[in-house]
Amino acid sequence: xxxxxxxxxxxxxxxxxxxxxxxxxxxxxxxxxxxxxxxxxxxxxxxxxxxxxxxxxxxxxxxxxxxxxxxxxxxxxxxxxxxxxxxxxxxxxxxxxxxxxxxxxxxxxxxxxxxxxxxxxxxxxxxxxxxxxxxxxxxxxxxxxxxxxxxxxxxxxxxxxxxxxxxxxxxxxxxxxxxxxxxxxxxxxxxxxxxxxxxxxxxxxxxxxxxxxxxxxxxxxxxxxxxxxxxxxxxxxxxxxxxxxxxxxxxxxxxxxxxxxxxxxxxxxxxxxxxxxxxxxxxxxxxxxxxxxxxxxxxxxxxxxxxxxxxxxxxxxxxxxxxxxxxxxxxxxxxxxxxxxxxxxxxxxxxxxxxxxxxxxxxxxxxxxxxxxxxxxxxxxxxxxxxxxxxx
Amino acid sequence: xxxxxxxxxxxxxxxxxxxxxxxxxxxxxxxxxxxxxxxxxxxxxxxxxxxxxxxxxxxxxxxxxxxxxxxxxxxxxxxxxxxxxxxxxxxxxxxxxxxxxxxxxxxxxxxxxxxxxxxxxxxxxxxxxxxxxxxxxxxxxxxxxxxxxxxxxxxxxxxxxxxxxxxxxxxxxxxxxxxxxxx
Numbered sequence: 001x002x003x004x005x006x007x008x009x010x011x012x013x014x015x016x017x018x019x020x021x022x023x024x025x026x027x028x029x030x031x032x033x034x035x036x037x038x039x040x041x042x043x044x045x046x047x048x049x050x051x052x053x054x055x056x057x058x059x060x061x062x063x064x065x066x067x068x069x070x071x072x073x074x075x076x077x078x079x080x081x082x083x084x085x086x087x088x089x090x091x092x093x094x095x096x097x098x099x100x101x102x103x104x105x106x107x108x109x110x111x112x113x114x115x116x117x118x119x120x121x122x123x124x125x126x127x128x129x130x131x132x133x134x135x136x137x138x139x140x141x142x143x144x145x146x147x148x149x150x151x152x153x154x155x156x157x158x159x160x161x162x163x164x165x166x167x168x169x170x171x172x173x174x175x176x177x178x179x180x181x182x183x184x185x186x187x188x189x190x191x192x193x194x195x196x197x198x199x200x201x202x203x204x205x206x207x208x209x210x211x212x213x214x215x216x217x218x219x220x221x222x223x224x225x226x227x228x229x230x231x232x233x234x235x236x237x238x239x240x241x242x243x244x245x246x247x248x249x250x251x252x253x254x255x256x257x258x259x260x261x262x263x264x265x266x267x268x269x270x271x272x273x274x275x276x277x278x279x280x281x282x283x284x285x286x287x288x289x290x291x292x293x294x295x296x297x298x299x300x301x302x303x304x305x306x307x308x309x310x311x312x313x314x315x316x317x318x319x320x321x322x323x324x325x326x327x328x329x330x331x332x333x334x335x336x337x338x339x340x341x342x343x344x345x346x347x348x349x350x351x352x353x354x355x356x357x358x359x360x361x362x363x364x365x366x367x368x369x370x371x372x373x374x375x376x377x378x379x380x381x382x383x384x385x386x387x388x389x390x391x392x
Numbered sequence: 393x394x395x396x397x398x399x400x401x402x403x404x405x406x407x408x409x410x411x412x413x414x415x416x417x418x419x420x421x422x423x424x425x426x427x428x429x430x431x432x433x434x435x436x437x438x439x440x441x442x443x444x445x446x447x448x449x450x451x452x453x454x455x456x457x458x459x460x461x462x463x464x465x466x467x468x469x470x471x472x473x474x475x476x477x478x479x480x481x482x483x484x485x486x487x488x489x490x491x492x493x494x495x496x497x498x499x500x501x502x503x504x505x506x507x508x509x510x511x512x513x514x515x516x517x518x519x520x521x522x523x524x525x526x527x528x529x530x531x532x533x534x535x536x537x538x539x540x541x542x543x544x545x546x547x548x549x550x551x552x553x554x555x556x557x558x559x560x561x562x563x564x565x566x567x568x569x570x571x572x573x574x575x
Binding site: 136164233265267270271272273274275290291320321322323324325328330333380 | 408411412416417418419420421422423424425426427428448450452453454455457489493494496497499508509510512516551
């Protein structure tokens with residue numbers, strides 16, 4: 001190790017050193033990469049700085065914040081921009097750093113726009129909570145605060161609550177609670193499931209089967225709930241494949257296949273164009289069309305075909321509530337139509353295998369409700385009549 | 393059974409034509425995205441309409457439907473409805489600070505909470521008719537007065553979610569200045 005320089009100060013000339021600073025060039029490249037400073041001349045370092053990548057800028061350090069002779073506060077450069085932006089504190093003096101404070105200027109305009117505070121409450125070396133203050137529009141107001149924490153004590157931060165103040169009045173205008181599902185993915189927690197509580201389920205024992213179109217009873221055997229995923233179109237295709245081929249399909253393998261081929265993503269779901277790609281892969285001959293009507297569905301079902309449609313699920317699950325609606329129209333969900341039940345001619349029901357409703361096996365939807373929901377997807381329909389010889 | 397006859401405006405018909413076209417399908421906009429109020433622009437002397445797309449996520453709770461940022465836009469030239477552009481704003485540097493996976497507000501926002509479904513639909517279709525009037529006036533010289541422009545501005549300011557306004561401003565400042573700036 002090459003000692004670059006030592007500086008000793010006796011400011012009052014009493015023969016006692018008031019301050020001492022030592023600089024080192026550890027790799028001999030002519031650039032100082034280590035500094036140790038004893039501000040009060042007590043023989044203990046009050047601050048040390050390190051340039052670990054030898055670029056001429058300090059990127060880490062330790063300071064003795066309370067002058068007790070112990071270096072207790074870490075300093076480092078979290079974003080690697082050459083500026084030390086983070087300090088870590090041992091808040092209870094047990095020798096373990098448990099609190100980090102970071103200030104970042106992400107747009108490099110000279111103003112701090114992001115502040116992060118992180119805590120390791122149980123001092124096991126893993127962060128238990130984090131708060132981020134974000135000035136996204138760079139107006140010097142932190143309009144977004146995100147608080148993350150480990151709700152179940154498994155050492156992984158799993159919950160994030162975002163507070164947003166749109167109008168800058170200091171009060172939150174929006175609070176969003178999210179479950180962090182790993183690798184940066186997050187799903188918004190749905191509030192108080194009102195899923196289709198009033199919708200019934202098809203029961204052959206209560207139906208006049210001469211007035212039922214399709215084969216709902218056997219189709220219902222293939223129904224599964226999609227849970228908190230965006231896999232509705234995959235499930236609808238899975239149902240059809242299993243009904244037509246009699247082969248059980250593993251959903252995880254199917255999702256992997258769809259992701260690898262770019263037909264689907266867990267974050268974005270399935271584009272309309274890709275709603276038949278899995279069918280094609282499994283050798284199901286299918287046809288996608290728009291502007292269909294009820295008789296198109298009935299003809300297909302009567303011919304033994306299978307049908308997937310895109311609908312506005314909100315209209316099916318939440319009905320025509322006066323105060324619960326969404327502007328404009330558009331399809332947001334794929335379901336399989338497995339039958340039409342005209343047992344009561346005045347109350348025709350469309351029978352769905354709806355993977356988005358925990359009670360969606362043979363879900364009975366009033367015809368008018370179904371038609372409104374279907375119209376929002378421009379009456380799109382995928383018909384599947386048979387299995388081709390080719391597969392994959 | 394009662395069949396509801398829905399009055400379809402010219403703008404809504406354009407949207408339907410677009411969304412059932414091969415181009416739209418090939419854009420691979422994920423299911424669930426729906427268009428919000430379109431933007432009218434004059435580009436090199438041609439009238440164009442841009443349909444912005446965003447995602448609403450219903451939570452089942454009144455006035456707690458999550459609204460996500462506008463992520464996609466498709467532009468058409470009028471009257472031909474020729475597609476002139478598609479954009480995914482995730483790849484536009486003007487939107488680099490936007491997290492498209494995070495909601496930015498709730499529907500219904502404060503200004504429209506007093507309107508139920510029927511009343512809101514009424515205002516929505518009145519606004520669509522105002523779009524039709526402007527388009528008709530610009531393309532064919534149809535009647536259009538100050539009161540029409542004022543009403544369209546009022547409806548846009550009422551119905552567009554306020555947290556979407558910065559995005560409208562970024563997409564087209566002229567349209568924003570014309571219809572959203574008060575006073």
